[in-house]
Amino acid sequence: MANSQSYSHRKLHSAAPGKARRFKKEYLWAYLFIAAPIIGFMIFGFIPICYSVYISFTQFDGFSSPEFNALDNYQELFKDPLIRKTALNTCYAALGIPIGMALSLGIAIALNQKIAGINFFRTAFFLPAISSVVALTLLWKWVFNSDFGILNQLLGYFGIHGPAWLNEEAWAMPAMIIQGVWGGLGFNMVLYLAALQGVPSSLYEAAEMDGAGGLQKLRHITIPGISPTTFFIIVTSIIGALQDFVRFRIMTGGGPNFSTMTTVYYLFENAFRYMNMGFASAMAWGLGIVIMIITLLNFVLSRRWVHYE
């Protein structure tokens, strides 16, 4: 009795530290494994973010030491007429989102039937998605060329005298929207195609049994069925559109007369051309907050229309 008690006692003692040591070892491995991304996040994410908050309250040219100027930069956000102009331009450019979504859904629905050449069509629509934005933008700049571009030549066949696209204040932004929709179709099409294939066919069969027509099926089965993907596309497209900049810089340089200067383009100019780093940081935070509010709003509103299975 005494013997067995002391035995179990000894066992308890010897087992506990061993087990603890094994656990600790696994923790150590785990911490080692996650170290790189966590350290990377600290150095290249957290520190710059904190620094950016500070810079946004200063006057800073990037070289001399930052001078604290309290809320001046943030007040300037509401005074600078170009902020308003570029914000409106950015919203105008975002009109491409619903157009592109409707078209890519249409293409995905068409591709979702049993048709020949699906690989060919998929590649044709998808190619811009993998292509360099610089190359595509240069290409479209040539397409939009008022005298020798292919677009106005094609319009000419129909007796339409095309505008000078990128050189006209009224037409430069529509041109950017056309280019953006063209470039973004493939990516959203692939997302929608995957979503369509995930809608259970039993739902369609049941609806057909009840005598539902094509449009009714689209409205009551397809669209609710793919709503999580629609939601994903809306959220990521808005975040992307609010930060769109590269193609504008190459295609129009923001002109004519600032008609295609986007918010991030103007931010870039403030930071790296006018060396107004404090104001640029305040702009970044203004835009960052707008993006976060819109994203949050999207999530709240999504409860009303997104159907998860």
Next chain:
Amino acid sequence: MTVAKAFSMPSGRRENIGFFKKTAAYVFLISGSLVMAVPFLWMLSTSLKEPGVVFEVPPKWIPETIIWDNYRLVLMESNLLNGFLNTLAVTLPPTFVGLFASALAAYAFGRMQFPGKNVLFLALLATMMIPGVVLMVPSFIIYKYLGWIDSWKPLIIPGMFGAAGTVFFLRQFFKTIPSELEDAAKIDGLTPLGIFLRIMVPLSKPALATQAIFGFLGGYNDYMGPLIYLNSPEKYTLQLVLATFQDNYNAEWTLIMAGSVIALIPTIILFFFAQKYFIEGIAMTGMKG
């Protein structure tokens, strides 16, 4: 009889609708893919023309004399080839080292137990919520203090620490792998690193390939990073060199289009060899949303 009728009637009707729907689908898809293809064909056609011929009205799709010389000129006289090598130098290390770092972290977050796991994972996910534009200015200033401006370091080093999006994607993937193999390996006394390298990596090759391809593509097509950090033309990446064509070859569209074609070729080759990974990778990205 009635059963056969019940089955044949709707299917007959469906076939009819199917025919019209199919025709409509073909018309829509063919005209759509024409709209997609015309700019690319126009680029190719322009790149093979003599400079003056470009300004012909109406334009010819197939030039009378095909001028390959545009490609030779662009490759020999511009920095394009040098830019391509620079792009590989700044893209490959973060793609592979960063992928390894992300995969290790994804394994720990997906399959290991340790205190603070959820908090750390949420912190990492929070970095994905921060709009990239907020980081643009402070990163530049910090790299300036570090003496990294006009070097490749800002393009290479941060990426080597892995990316939150990749960690998230791979964590989801690792979670789907059954744990039997892992348990057996633990009994055999394999360390967590051994389990990761010998069991997890071989089982996740498609997911890792997808992330490697997207990582490479992002680096190859990046314009903003090199634009902000590089000043010396000899350090320019391919995209930056291509962008300078606008000013250097003012209105010489034959050369600008030849350069654009050259810049697109590597990604198009990559796409044709790894099409499956592209499509599945994007589809999976959408699913998690």
